[in-house]
Every structure is written in structure tokens, then in C-alpha cells.
Amino acid sequence: xxxxxxxxxxxxxxxxxxxxxxxxxxxxxxxxxxxxxxxxxxxxxxxxxxxxxxxxxxxxxxxxxxxxxxxxxxxxxxxxxxxxxxxxxxxxxxxxxxxxxxxxxxxxxxxxxxxxxxxxxxxxxxxxxxxxxxxxxxxxxxxxxxxxxxxxxxxxxxxxxxxxxxxxxxxxxxxxxxxxxx
Amino acid sequence: xxxxxxxxxxxxxxxxxxxxxxxxxxxxxxxxxxxxxxxxxxxxxxxxxxxxxxxxxxxxxxxxxxxxxxxxxxxxxxxxxxxxxxxxxxxxxxxxxxxxxxxxxxxxxxxxxxxxxxxxxxxxxxxxxxxxxxxxxxxxxxxxxxxxxxxxxxxxxxxxxxxxxxxxxxxxxxxxxxxxxxxxxxxxxxxx
Numbered sequence: 001x002x003x004x005x006x007x008x009x010x011x012x013x014x015x016x017x018x019x020x021x022x023x024x025x026x027x028x029x030x031x032x033x034x035x036x037x038x039x040x041x042x043x044x045x046x047x048x049x050x051x052x053x054x055x056x057x058x059x060x061x062x063x064x065x066x067x068x069x070x071x072x073x074x075x076x077x078x079x080x081x082x083x084x085x086x087x088x089x090x091x092x093x094x095x096x097x098x099x100x101x102x103x104x105x106x107x108x109x110x111x112x113x114x115x116x117x118x119x120x121x122x123x124x125x126x127x128x129x130x131x132x133x134x135x136x137x138x139x140x141x142x143x144x145x146x147x148x149x150x151x152x153x154x155x156x157x158x159x160x161x162x163x164x165x166x167x168x169x170x171x172x173x174x175x176x177x178x179x180x181x182x
Numbered sequence: 183x184x185x186x187x188x189x190x191x192x193x194x195x196x197x198x199x200x201x202x203x204x205x206x207x208x209x210x211x212x213x214x215x216x217x218x219x220x221x222x223x224x225x226x227x228x229x230x231x232x233x234x235x236x237x238x239x240x241x242x243x244x245x246x247x248x249x250x251x252x253x254x255x256x257x258x259x260x261x262x263x264x265x266x267x268x269x270x271x272x273x274x275x276x277x278x279x280x281x282x283x284x285x286x287x288x289x290x291x292x293x294x295x296x297x298x299x300x301x302x303x304x305x306x307x308x309x310x311x312x313x314x315x316x317x318x319x320x321x322x323x324x325x326x327x328x329x330x331x332x333x334x335x336x337x338x339x340x341x342x343x344x345x346x347x348x349x350x351x352x353x354x355x356x357x358x359x360x361x362x363x364x365x366x367x368x369x370x371x372x373x374x
């Protein structure tokens with residue numbers, strides 16, 4: 001009886017590992033990160049429709065994403081965006097960083113993480129391969145606002161991100177959130 | 183049937199051996215652990231953590247365009263590298279980190295695996311220490327520690343790299359401007 005349990009255990013272990021990986025692969029990391037921020041900082045995000053109701057120029061953003069005057073990094077239609085506005089981001093920077101890294105470590109590669117205690121600002125850039133393209137996830141949290149942007153990059157634009165990770169990360173966030181006032 | 187159970191009983195022994203072997207091969211890799219410095223982020227005014235592991239280096243090589251002179255140049259420089267890791271801290275006040283913090287890095291850079299280069303100095307007014315890891319006669323790793331009263335930066339590059347290459351990579355791939363320069367060895371007359 002004792003001898004039978006070892007292979008069984010190995011079998012169970014393998015099944016658990018495979019199932020865990022499948023569940024993880026199906027998971028929406030963007031949504032998980034947004035939820036994590038909400039729970040950690042006790043804040044609520046606003047999506048684009050809310051901003052539209054607030055009278056902001058979402059059409060301008062779409063125009064920019066579709067090929068406006070600004071340098072376009074993200075692929076058309078690939079942007080997922082969550083915005084946190086005018087809320088208190090009061091919490092331990094270091095603990096938040098650990099939680100975020102822990103949540104994403106299976107599928108995303110952390111490229112750059114920058115914390116500014118002076119400005120109470122945090123920027124995290126993660127990357128993952130998706131076929132012949134790449135997904136970038138940029139999390140930016142300031143004193144009273146935050147953004148989570150996930151976008152698909154072509155190889156060409158990934159090269160820009162690799163050359164200057166911090167600069168390109170900021171460009172992607174700006175691209176997704178700055179509204180045309182023209 | 184008995185032999186099957188014998189095989190099963192060997193599995194834990196093999197697993198232990200595998201762990202020991204993989205641990206040994208990691209120890210030879212010139213990748214240093216910088217997590218001891220993470221606690222400084224709580225005191226620092228600015229913290230930057232760059233983590234370009236082998237997967238990202240491969241991705242960079244794949245996406246950099248040979249027709250773009252700048253990208254082609256970086257591609258050539260990073261070919262063969264297995265990782266670029268940077269931790270940088272800036273402080274608003276003096277002495278926020280201590281010798282033990284720097285020693286947590288220095289202790290990993292001991293001979294015979296690592297050799298300290300003596301003919302280097304900082305273009306700025308910082309302390310600079312450069313260590314290389316050799317595999318035979320080839321460099322397979324480089325670590326630079328720059329520090330002053332309000333700043334501590336550690337750069338660890340795994341793979342074939344030298345100071346000249348590092349200088350050319352500064353400003354790309356998250357590598358900061360370290361301001362390291364190679365000094366000429368003193369002649370006998372200068373020593374007098």
C-alpha cells in the first residue's frame with residue numbers, strides 16, 4: 001500500500017501543476033493588477049466610458065491611438081487602460097512592489113521598476129511575448145492618480161522600449177491617457 | 183517488481199544530487215545577488231531597478247534592426263550577454279546606506295572568481311569599483327559599484343563584456359551613465 005502512494009502522489013502533483021498553469025494562462029493579468037491596486041490602496045478605477053461621461057475628449061485619444069501626430073508606440077486597438085484619478089494612494093511602496101512582482105512573476109518579465117519617494121511616484125514596466133508581438137504592461141502610481149496600461153507592441157516599437165525602457169514606458173502611458181485638446 | 187520499488191527509492195537521492203549540481207552551476211555564474219539592497223528603497227528618494235535577463239537580451243537581439251545604425255550597434259554589443267542588472271539609489275541626505283550594504287555586494291566579488299580592476303576612476307567625484315569575472319582568459323561578467331554620500335549604484339552584467347563595451351552601452355537598456363574611466367598606468371617617472 002505504501003509503495004503505491006509514491007507514484008500516485010507524483011501523478012497528483014503533475015496534475016496540480018498542469019492545472020495551475022492552465023488556469024494562470026487563462027487569467028487576465030491586466031484585470032488582476034487593477035484589482036490588486038484597488039484592494040491595496042482602497043481606490044477605484046475609472047474606465048474610458050466614465051471619462052467620456054466626465055466630458056473628456058476620448059475621441060481625441062482614439063484619434064491619437066489610431067495615428068495622430070504624437071509618436072505612436074502601441075498597436076491600434078491593443079490598449080487596455082485603467083485610470084485612477086483624484087484618490088489617495090497611501091501605502092507602503094516596498095510592500096506594493098513585492099505584491100505586484102509576486103502577482104506577475106509567472107507570465108511577465110519585470111524590465112524596469114522606478115520608485116520615487118520624493119514625488120511618491122512608482123513606475124513598473126513588464127513585458128511578455130505574444131506570438132510574434134509583445135505585450136507591455138505599464139503601471140504608474142502617483143500621489144493622487146494612477147494608470148495601468150497594457151498594450152501590444154510591434155518588434156520595431158519594442159526595440160524603442162528596450163533602448164530606453166523608462167522613456168518608452170512613459171510614452172506608452174502618455175499615449176493612452178493624454179487627451180488631444182486641439 | 184522489487185526493482186521498480188528500488189528505482190523509486192533512488193528518486194529522492196537523485197533529486198538531492200540534482201539540486202546540488204544546479205546549485206554549483208549557479209555559483210559559477212557571475213550573476214550577483216542584489217536583493218540585500220532592497221531595504222534601501224524605503225530611505226531612498228529615487229530607486230531604479232533594471233532587470234534585463236537572458237530572455238530579454240534574446241528579445242532585444244531579435245527586435246533590433248540591422249538597418250538602423252544605432253540599433254545594429256547595440257545589437258552587436260549585447261550579443262552573447264546573459265543579463266544586465268542595475269540597482270540605483272539616490273538619497274536626499276548623507277549616509278543613508280552603510281559599509282555593510284556595500285559589503286553585501288563586495289563579499290560576492292571575491293577572488294578567485296572575481297578580480298578588481300585598479301586602473302579605473304570616476305569622472306565625477308564618486309567612489310568607483312570595477313570587478314571582472316574571468317572564464318579562462320575571457321571576461322564572462324562585470325560588476326561596477328559607484329557610490330558617494332548620497333548615491334549608490336550597482337551594475338552587474340553577465341556575459342562577455344569589458345569597460346569599453348559598458349561605456350558604449352551607457353544610456354541604453356536602462357544602464358545609467360556611470361562615469362567610469364580607465365586611467366593610464368603610472369610610469370616610473372610619475373611615481374617619483
